Amino acid sequence: MKELVLLGDEALALGALHAGVSGSYGYPGTPSTEILEYLVDEFETRGGPVARWCANEKTAYESALGVSFAGKRSIVTMKHVGLNVAADPFMNSSLCQIKGGLICVVADDPSMHSSQGEQDTRYYADFAMVPLFEPVNQQEAYEMVAEAFELSERLAVPVIMRMVTRLAHSRAVVHVADTARAQNALEKGSPADWMLLPALARKNYAKMLDKQTTLREWAKDYPRNTLALNPARKDLAIVTSGLGKNYLAENMAEYADLCGKEGLPSILHVAALPFPADLIRSLAEKVETILVIEEGMPFLERQLAGILPGRVKVIGKLTGSLPRTGELNPELVRAALGLPARATALDGFKMPALSARPPQLCKGCPHHDSYSALNLAVERLNAKEGKVSTVVAADIGCYALGAVAPLKAIETIVCMGASIGMARGAADAGYKYAFGVIGDSTFLHSGLTGIVDAVASKTPMTVIILDNSIVAMTGCQPTMLPSNQLEKAVIGLGVDPAHLRVIEAKPNMIEQNAAVFMEEAEHRGLSVIIMVRECLEAHRLRKKKESAAGEASK
Amino acid sequence: MTYDIILAGVGGQGVLSIATIIARAAMIDGLTVRQSEVHGMSQRGGGVQAHMRIADGPISSDLIPTGGADMILAMEPMESLRYLSWLKPEGILVTAAEPFVNIPDYPEVETLYAAIRTLKRSRIVAAEALAREAGNLKSVNMVLIGAASSSLPVSEKALAQSVHDTFAKKDPKLVDINMKALALGEKA
Ligand code: SF4
Numbered sequence: 001m002k003e004l005v006l007l008g009d010e011a012l013a014l015g016a017l018h019a020g021v022s023g024s025y026g027y028p029g030t031p032s033t034e035i036l037e038y039l040v041d042e043f044e045t046r047g048g049p050v051a052r053w054c055a056n057e058k059t060a061y062e063s064a065l066g067v068s069f070a071g072k073r074s075i076v077t078m079k080h081v082g083l084n085v086a087a088d089p090f091m092n093s094s095l096c097q098i099k100g101g102l103i104c105v106v107a108d109d110p111s112m113h114s115s116q117g118e119q120d121t122r123y124y125a126d127f128a129m130v131p132l133f134e135p136v137n138q139q140e141a142y143e144m145v146a147e148a149f150e151l152s153e154r155l156a157v158p159v160i161m162r163m164v165t166r167l168a169h170s171r172a173v174v175h176v177a178d179t180a181r182a183q184n185a186l187e188k189g190s191p192a193d194w195m196l197l198p199a200l201a202r203k204n205y206a207k208m209l210d211k212q213t214t215l216r217e218w219a220k221d222y223p224r225n226t227l228a229l230n231p232a233r234k235d236l237a238i239v240t241s242g243l244g245k246n247y248l249a250e251n252m253a254e255y256a257d258l259c260g261k262e263g264l265p266s267i268l269h270v271a272a273l274p275f276p277a278d279l280i281r282s283l284a285e286k287v288e289t290i291l292v293i294e295e296g297m298p299f300l301e302r303q304l305a306g307i308l309p310g311r312v313k314v315i316g317k318l319t320g321s322l323p324r325t326g327e328l329n330p331e332l333v334r335a336a337l338g339l340p341a342r343a344t345a346l347d348g349f350k351m352p353a354l355s356a357r358p359p360q361l362c363k364g365c366p367h368h369d370s371y372s373a374l375n376l377a378v379e380r381l382n383a384k385e386g387k388v389s390t391v392v393a394a395d396i397g398c399y400a401l402g403a404v405a406p407l408k409a410i411e412t413i414v415c416m417g418a419s420i421g422m423a424r425g426a427a428d429a430g431y432k433y434a435f436g437v438i439g440d441s442t443f444l445h446s447g448l449t450g451i452v453d454a455v456a457s458k459t460p461m462t463v464i465i466l467d468n469s470i471v472a473m474t475g476c477q478p479t480m481l482p483s484n485q486l487e488k489a490v491i492g493l494g495v496d497p498a499h500l501r502v503i504e505a506k507p508n509m510i511e512q513n514a515a516v517f518m519e520e521a522e523h524r525g526l527s528v529i530i531m532v533r534e535c536l537e538a539h540r541l542r543k544k545k546e547s548a549a550g551e552a553s554k
Numbered sequence: 555m556t557y558d559i560i561l562a563g564v565g566g567q568g569v570l571s572i573a574t575i576i577a578r579a580a581m582i583d584g585l586t587v588r589q590s591e592v593h594g595m596s597q598r599g600g601g602v603q604a605h606m607r608i609a610d611g612p613i614s615s616d617l618i619p620t621g622g623a624d625m626i627l628a629m630e631p632m633e634s635l636r637y638l639s640w641l642k643p644e645g646i647l648v649t650a651a652e653p654f655v656n657i658p659d660y661p662e663v664e665t666l667y668a669a670i671r672t673l674k675r676s677r678i679v680a681a682e683a684l685a686r687e688a689g690n691l692k693s694v695n696m697v698l699i700g701a702a703s704s705s706l707p708v709s710e711k712a713l714a715q716s717v718h719d720t721f722a723k724k725d726p727k728l729v730d731i732n733m734k735a736l737a738l739g740e741k742a
Contacts, residue, residue, distance in 0.1 A: 005577065005587070113592060170590035170616040173581070249614035330619035342621030345641035345673060352669045354632055355659045357564065359600035401598060 006174045008167035009034035011138040012105060014174075015145030017048060020181035022072035022100070024051040025060035027445065028474035029079030030114040031168035032107035036077045037475070049183065055480050056416070056445040057082035061089045064102055068158075069194055071187035072100040073149050080108045080119045081415065085446070087124070090158070094128040095204040097156040097193030100184050101149035107163040110296055111327035116396070116415065118325065120296035121162045125273050129208060131215060132160040132273040134242050138172045140224070140271075146181070151218065155211055156193075164295050166243055166327060212274070220278045224271035227279050230263050237266040237287040239280070241300050244293035245269050247333040255337050265291075275303055284312050291336060292316035295328050361401045366468055366505040366533035371402045371409035373510045374435065374464065377517035378409075381433050390521075391426035394437040395419040395447075398472045398535070402437075410437060417446030420463055424454050427461045433521045434461040440486060441471040441479045448493060451528070455494040460524045462517065465490075466505070466531050470538035483532055490528050499527040506533065556609040557707040558618040560637045563629030564654045565602050568695045571720075572627065573604050575699060579708040579716035580608045590616040599656050601633055608707055627702050629694070630654040631666040631678070647673055648702045650681035650694060677701060677742075684738040690728070693735035700739020 006014065013035045016024065024043075026036035042048035054060035057078040067074035078086060083106050090104060106124075109115040125132035133148050135141040144161065152159040192200055219225060240248050248255075248267070256264055268283050270276060284290060290312060292301040298317035305314045315321045321336045322328070331341070361368050378390045394400065394410035395418060402409040412422055423436030438447045443465050454461060467486060471477040481489065491497055501516055503509070513531075520527035534542075559576070563569040570591055577587045590605040605618045620639050626647045628634030634649035641647065647670060653663050670676050679701045685693040696717065699706075703713055717736055721728040 005581070166590060166616050169592070170588060171577070172588045172613075172616075173586065243616075246614045246616070250619060329617050330615050330622070334619070342619065343643050344621035344639045345643050345645055345647075346639045347643065349638060349672065350669065351635065351638070352661055352665045354636055355657055355661060357599075357601040357633075357657055359565065359598040360656070362598060398598065 001175050002178060003173050004176055005171055006138055006142075007034055007169060007171050008135070008138050008141050008163060009107070009169070010038050011142040011174045012135075012145060012161065012163065013038035014176060015142040016075050016103070017042060018142075018177050018180045019146040019149050020073055020183045021075055022049050022183045023064060023067035023074040024049070024077070025054050025063040025074070026077035027054055027057045027060055027082055028471050028477045029082050029107070030474055031109060031165040032077050032079045032082070032105065032163065033474045033477070034168070035105055035107075037477070053477050053480070057086035058089060061086040061093070061104065064104075065089060065093055065096070068098050068100040068102040069189045070100065071189070072184045073102075074100060075103045075105055077105045078107075079115065080106055080121055081116060082106070083121060083124055084119075085416070090124070091128050092196055093158045094130050095196055095201055095208055097189060097204070097207070098152055098158050099156070099187070099189035099193075101152035102158045103145065103148050103152065103161055104158060105161045105163065107165070107168050108296055109165045111165070113165050116413070118297065120299055121160060122273060122296065122299045125160050125162075126299075128158075129212060130157050130160060131218075132162055134162045134271060135167065136243055136245050136271070137167065138170070138174045141167065142174050142176060144224075155214060157208075157211060162242070164242060164327075215274050216277060219272060219274050219276040222272050222276070225269065225276045225279060226271075227266070227268045227283060229266045229282070231266075231286065233259075233263055233265045234286055235288050237268070237283050237290045238293060239268045239270060239283070239290055239300060239304065240293045241270045242295035244295055244328055244333070247328055247330045248293055248337075250330040251334045251337055251339060254339055258337070258339060270300060275300065277307060280304060280307065284308050287312065289313045289315060291321060293322065293328070293333055293336065298324070358404060359401060360404070361398060362536050364536055365398065366531070366535065367399045367402060367466055368407070369507050369510060369533070370464070370466055370505045370513070370531045371407045373513035374437070374517055375407065375409050376510065376514035377521065378433075378435075380514070380518060381521060385432065389432040390435065391423065391431045391433070392435045392437060393419040393422035393426065395439065395442045396473075397439040397442055398468075399437065399439055399466050416442050417450055420447050420450030420454065423461045423463070424450065424457070424459045427459050435521070436461065436463045438463065438465055440465060440467040440469065440483070443486070444480045448489065451490065451493045451495065451526075454526045458525050461526060462520050463526070463528045464517075464531060465528065468533065468535035468538065470535050472535045472537055476535070476538050476541055483530075486530055490530070495526060495528050499523055499525065500530070501527070502530045502532060504533055505531040555707060556607065556613070557625075558623045559606045559608070559625045559627055560618060560623045560640045561604040561606060561627050562633040562637055563602055564633060564656065565599050567602075567629045567654065568692075569602050569604055569629060572695045572699060573606050575695075575713075575716050575720055576606060576608075576706065576708065578719065579706075579712040582712035582715050583708050585610055585707070586613055588613045588616055601636060603637055625702060625705060627698060629698065631663060631670060632661060635666065635669065644674060646675040646677070646705055648677045648679065648698065650698055651678045652682045679739065679742050681739070684742060685735055688735035688738055689731040690735070693732050696732045696735035697739035697742070700736040701742050703736070703740055
């Protein structure tokens with residue numbers, strides 16, 4: 001046994017290595033990024049098992065499936081919204097007889113610290129009828145990986161591990177093994193189990209339904225689903241899931257005082273899905289009310305309300321005992337338990353007006369220069385038409401910060417790749433000048449297909465690819481293809497080379513670049529403009545690496 | 555024993571390196587540590603905050619409850635006040651004096667100082683001058699840790715060891731500078 005200080009994400013990654021993972025894939029997305037980062041580092045610098053960044057979550061999931069078909073253990077990592085992109089292979093994989101254990105690690109972001117939605121991955125587990133593991137601390141994140149792989153192989157199902165921001169990005173000491181389990185032998189799955197032709201898929205679907213009984217049995221006995229019964233307390237019982245358990249524990253000492261001689265309510269912690277219905281029934285037998293403390297959406301609360309007899313009242317996020325949105329924390333749980341708020345240094349303090357300090361583009365960021373040129377072009381185009389004739393749709397990445405003052409350059413942010421599709425829609429709807437702004441990595445993630453549509457329909461629109469050579473927002477992961485390949489890819493998709501412009505995003509070229517934007521906007525067909533300049537962070541990292549390499553070769 | 559600290563500052567100021575050094579010292583002393591940080595969007599010059607919990611037993615929550623922090627340790631004055639609802643009424647606030655101005659509407663710094671001084675236990679440290687005196691403007695973090703050290707539940711020896719371990723690998727010269735910064739902070 002060793003002791004290491006690890007982020008929740010890192011603990012999970014190390015757990016995968018120690019559980020004999022053979023292939024890991026993913027697309028960067030906060031708060032999941034550090035999982036694959038750790039594994040890629042292990043692969044690239046120490047020759048560990050294969051770990052690779054992918055173009056998007058769907059291709060990552062498909063690669064992991066290939067590893068599983070070949071008999072070996074694989075994981076695929078993404079943030080919650082990434083599972084929407086991978087939903088197609090994910091849902092269908094639940095009908096394959098998984099061979100080598102496959103874990104889909106999804107990091108949810110309650111409170112949207114850096115996301116577009118709060119989406120709760122437990123709904124996907126329920127939708128696909130696959131098991132889901134939910135660690136509550138770094139140690140569990142490390143240990144559960146092995147348990148998840150075993151269940152995946154035993155029942156031949158893909159398994160989800162749900163992380164949340166607060167655990168993914170917290171550090172603590174983790175006790176880890178000194179050795180790793182050996183990787184599985186190379187051995188193909190049976191084609192009948194993996195070819196979802198209708199006749200076979202129907203059989204597999206029946207098999208999946210059959211597995212549900214075994215899964216429910218498993219959930220009842222899974223030792224991390226813990227039930228502490230107190231038959232003396234009749235008015236209330238508590239169900240926790242995810243970090244709800246920790247926030248309850250945080251208040252336990254004071255809550256025990258409050259509960260007095262009647263004692264604490266019965267408490268069930270749900271560490272994994274499917275929902276351990278038998279345990280819930282024993283909990284519910286004699287109580288009047290069940291309080292559900294869960295991180296994310298009111299998932300268990302709804303399920304409970306569905307299975308419990310009408311005399312038991314279920315309270316939680318749907319009934320207002322806890323807020324419906326945002327991240328849980330100790331205070332919210334404290335209030336739900338009926339404990340009074342604590343005194344703070346703020347009581348009686350005269351707070352001066354504090355200014356907000358929103359995130360912003362780095363000083364000197366190339367996006368700033370691209371947007372300044374675009375703003376100039378937009379202003380002139382609208383002035384020329386005498387009315388608003390422009391739409392600027394964008395996407396997710398550092399360049400999303402172009403939404404705020406002083407730039408205010410973009411009008412939409414929906415999901416990876418939506419910029420191109422939305423610009424096309426706006427053009428179809430009648431806006432004369434439609435711009436889709438997309439980063440280089442996002443373009444490879446899900447912009448290519450949008451270009452194909454626009455080529456096919458000869459849509460008059462202008463796609464601007466902000467090529468800063470890196471996935472900057474998530475901490476500078478590599479873009480799948482280097483800058484000089486983007487051009488070829490765009491032309492390969494059928495874009496007229498006469499309307500593919502590659503220009504530099506430089507501060508002294510703003511006038512000149514605005515003129516290029518205006519020129520291409522006037523073209524009544526598809527234009528693609530690639531704005532090239534390295535991200536400052538990427539530049540710094542590259543220089544550091546180069547000088548380290550230089551030192552080493554001396 | 556539990557000791558909870560809110561670390562506050564602006565993305566890029568080195569809030570997380572303060573956390574690392576204190577955490578390492580606590581571990582040398584055999585204490586339990588949990589530390590929760592904010593990532594993503596907030597890295598680009600936005601406000602950042604980290605929760606650091608030190609105890610001699612298990613710690614359940616990664617987040618410090620409001621009214622639960624024993625200390626706010628801040629890299630700049632406005633951010634030191636932003637998280638005041640976490641501080642216990644008798645908690646201590648330690649902040650660097652120098653404002654980090656990357657927004658157009660930064661408040662009058664004197665107003666901020668005046669408010670900070672009304673707290674029962676607060677310290678405004680001229681961290682930049684001391685860091686410069688130690689030999690490197692980047693050692694502002696170390697000055698602040700030094701200034702907070704008499705209240706932290708870690709031994710002087712562990713803290714020194716932690717600073718040493720952190721910088722020895724990078725550059726031995728940095729060890730001396732940072733040790734000096736730590737000492738100047740302690741005396742501040
Ligand atoms: S990290 Fe790079 S892309 Fe992001 S704001 Fe800074 S310079 Fe721009």
